[in-house]
Amino acid sequence: MKKVLLTGNEAVARGAWEAGVGFAAAYPGTPSTEITETIAQYDEVKAEWAPNEKVALESAIGASLGGVRALACMKHVGLNVAADPFCTLSYVGVNGGLVLLCADDPSMHSSQNEQDNRYYARLAKVPMLEPSDSQEALDLIKLAYEISEAFDTPVMVRVTTRVSHSRTLVSMGRRKAVKQKEFVRNPQKYVMVPAFARMRHRFVVERMGRLAQYSETTPMNTIIKGSRNLGVISAGVAFQYAREVFPDASFLKLGMTHPLPEKLIKKFARGVDKVFVVEELEPFMEDQIKALGVAVTGKAALPVMDELNPDVVREGFGKKRKRHPVEDTSKLPQRPPNLCAGCPHRGFYTAAKPLKPIVFGDIGCYTLGVLPPLSMHDACVCMGASIGVSHGYSRVGADKKQKSIGVLGDSTFLHSGLTGVLNMAYNKGVNTVAVLDNRTTAMTGGQQHPATGFTIKGEPTKAVDIAAVVKALGIERVFVVDPFKIKETRAVLKRELEIEEPSVIISSAPCPLMTRQKKKTPFVVHEDLCTECGSCLRINCPALTRRGGKAFVNNFLCNGCGVCAQVCGFGAIVREGEQPAARPKKAVAKK
Amino acid sequence: MAKEDCNILIVGVGGQGNILAGKVISQAFVAAGYDVKQSEVHGMAQRGGAVSAHVRAGEKIYSPLVPETSAHYILSFEYMEILRYLNYAGPQTTALINDLRVDPPSVASGGMKYPDDTLDRVKQKTKNILVVDANKVAREIGTERVFNSVLVGVLAAYLPIKKNIWVKVYKELVKESLLDINLKALDAGLALAGR
Structure with a gap:
């Protein structure tokens, strides 16, 4: 059959489909x-965006109990959210096969930490497979479902x-025809009360023994x-780097990294003069292999942080980098990611900035507000944390000196903000939270969520009303503002920051990019009115720059949102085709 | 005959379409019978950040990342962006640079200067440099949006892949309504390279 070029993610989806998967759930990350997104394109698969990873995994458990092969996908920090069901799912086991796909992010390209989730497989006593390229991703997912059903275990x-x-x-390949199994009542297997859980833990320990045997003989470990002269033990993409750096070495290539094949490792080590372990992040395999004697x-040569690449592996193990003098690229003007032109978050931050609140932020595009010159983030921990953190901060009176606000997006609010709001209503909070509602999960590329009115498959569905939810949770002061109206938004913010009652402000405007809004007419700078004061540049819009001292709008990039025009104190920025006001209107930004 | 390794970096600013260009180039190598690996960084980099795609083609490829000093081609969608990737360049590198300046935020707000020694620094690595104004060419064709296909055409002129393969790949990857204009852009790029 003709070979095609697929990303690892596309290959996982394809492999799951070929394995006969009938249900997939995830939260984007x-x-x-x-x-x-890919598996949702297959008609045979009921695919869902869940509000968070815990619900996604729980739904997959239900699908498995219902007799269907099920997939739950998440990024590494998502498994923290789903860890509660995951660790007990190990005891419960499966009916239809169940795979938890976890994607780690070494180097934190788009994450708040760099945790190595391989430890979750040990923690939960669940087998783990690690593909090193797209072909393996497809093949290993299919094998994972076989293992899941043969050993009555979820597979990571x-x-x-x-x-x-x-x-x-x-x-x-083709899709395997898998018949839906019956759910047979079996409380001792499925109901984890202590008496039954004790029996199932025994089962889990025995299962690990059988899986260890399997790990010795599976062709995944070869x-x-x-x-x-040299033996290299490696797994995942690190194997590809090691192959390139040590073309002549012997390799123990591991596709199944939990449980490790202890006998095979010893046999391999006996056959070579020395052994390198090449793995990204923590010494997960190395520690276990050393414990075998x-x-x-491994980590004596390689870093425990950041991605590896062939150059790092080469240098770590003492092979010279074949390189010219190292070019110092750190002095170049950096190009950090930035809020897009026309982003409603820019309007909100522009309105809030002169009030100088402490901002407890959250995970999403709006975290980019931390960058100067906006500099509008003072803490950010994890999904939904903005609400709890701002509650605790104000609860101990820390905001008496300087007012604080919690800021999070609509998708993040629905992911894990509801309990935070419930807490601030219940525990007599006095804080203010702003939900920056741009009607999409923007940072991950614009996915639907429970308030957009559409499913992952694009079918219309119930759209939850965020303001109504907040009210139902016990917050009386709920206000909806348009972040492109700077003055009005600032007035509401100022009032709510001062009032000693819990309040939620919903800053409501769609993401122009991800919700495919029609581009509005761009703005232009009238140079005769521009005083070169630079206040428009402090909103950090990618469409704005200086040309010969004067402000300049790049009309290819400008989205016509008008925030810059509202901060200009001299009426110098007007919509294309319109005339500057005769008398400059008063600026809304304090300089 | 064994296929020679070819390491390509496509660099630019988020939103310029260089990820798509990387996909087109990878598919063309696949169609020409190469083993191919391509890697890119998504996520936050989409939001106007520096973005790079690695394409490696050859008889058998392991790492999806181009090793340092080993790039055969660096295609820079923005003028200064190539400077971030000079550690990948060597005497064997051909540097293809689009004459488009996109100010980083630190330059726009006046804190830093846009580098004025880009070419001098590239010249210290390699003699093979071509600067083109792909945006101007794209505007002449009808829309600036296809400037990425112009740049693909410039690179295509150097690669051991026949024209009919590029056309086939474009037919597979580009919407029918946009196919003609993109093929025109590809042709214009091939002509720009003057090879």
Whole structure:
């Protein structure tokens, strides 16, 4: 069959479909998002965006109990949210096969931490597979479903950004016909009260023993014979780097990294003079291999943070980098990601900035407000944390000196903001939270969520009313503002920051990019009115720059939102085709 | 005959379409019978950040990342962006640079200067440099939006892949309503390279 170029994520989706998967659920999160977007295109798969990873995994558990092969996808930090069901699911086991796909993000290309989720497989006593390219992603997912049903266990498949977002050649197969199984009542297996859980934990421990045997003989774990001088144990994309750096070495290539094949590792080590372990992030394999009494070199040569690449592996193990003098690129003007031209978050921050609130932020595009010159973020921990953090901060009176506000997006609010709001209503909070509602999950590329009115498959559905939810949770002061109206938004913010009652402000305007809004007429600078004061540049819009001292709007990039025109104190910025006002209107920004 | 390795970096600013260009180039190598790996960074980099795509083609490719000093081609969608990737360049590199300046935020707000020594610094790595104004050419064709196809055409002129393969790949990847204009852009790029 003809080979095609697929990303790791596309290959995971294809593999799951070929394995006969009938249900897939996820919350978007880089680098895992495209798996669920891809599998949603198959008619045979009921695919869903869940409000968060915990619900996604729980729905997959239900689908598995209902007798269907099920997939739950998430990024590494998403598994923290889903860890509660995951660790007990290990005891419950499956009916239809169940795979948890977890995508780690070494180097934190788009994440708030760099945790190595391979430890979750050990924590939950669940087998783990790690593909090193797209073909393996497809093959290993299919194998994962076989393992899941044969051993009555969920299987964790762990990928990383470089596997998810690289395209490599893949041979595709057909979809396996899988019959839906009956759900047979069996409380001792499925109801985890202590008495039953004790029995199931025993089962889990025995299962690990059988899986360890399987790990010794599976073709996923294989020796590639090479020179006796050097043996390399590796898995995931690190294997590809090691292959390139040590073309003559012998390899123990592991596709199943939990449980490790102890006998195979010892046998491999006996056959070579020395052993390197090449793995990204933590010494997950290295520590276990050393505990077997096998001498290896791993993290003594390689860093425990950041992605690896062939150059890092080469240098780490003492092979010279074949390179010219290193070019210092750190002095170049940086190009950090920025809020897009026309982004409603810019309007909100422009309105809030002169009030100088402490901003407890959250995970989404609006976190980019931390960058100067906006500088509108003072803390950001995890999904939904803005609300709890701003509650605790104000609860201990810390905001008496300087007012604070919690800021999060619509999708993040629905992911894990509801309990935070409930808490601030229940525990007599006095804080203010702003939900920046842009009607999409923007940072991950514009996915639907429970308030957009559409499912992952584009079918119309119930759209939850965020203001009504907030009111139902016990907040009386709920206000909806248009962030492109700077003055009005600022007035509401100022009032709510001062009032000693809990309040929620919903800043409502669609993301122009992800919700495909029609581009509005761009703005232009009338140079005779521009005083070169620079206040328009402090909103950090990518469409604005200076040309010969004067402000200049790039009309190719400008989205016509008009925030710059509202901060100009001299009426110098007007919509194309319109005339400047005769008398300059008063600026809304304090200079 | 064994296929020679070819390492390509496509660099630019988020939203310029260089990820799509990387896809087109990778598919063309596949159609020409190469083993191919391509890698890119998504996520936050979409929001106006520096974006790069690595394309590697050859008989058998392991790492999806181009090793340092080993790029055969660096295609820079923005004028200064190539400077961030000079560690990948060597005497074998051909630098193809679009004459388009997009100010980074630190330059726009006046804090930093846009580099004025880009070409001098590239010249220290390689003699093979071509600067083109793909945006101007694209405007002449009808829309600036196809400037990325102009740049693909410029690179295509150097690659061991026949014209009919490029046309086939464009037919597979580009919407029918946009196919003609993109093929025109590809042709214009091939002509720009003057090879």
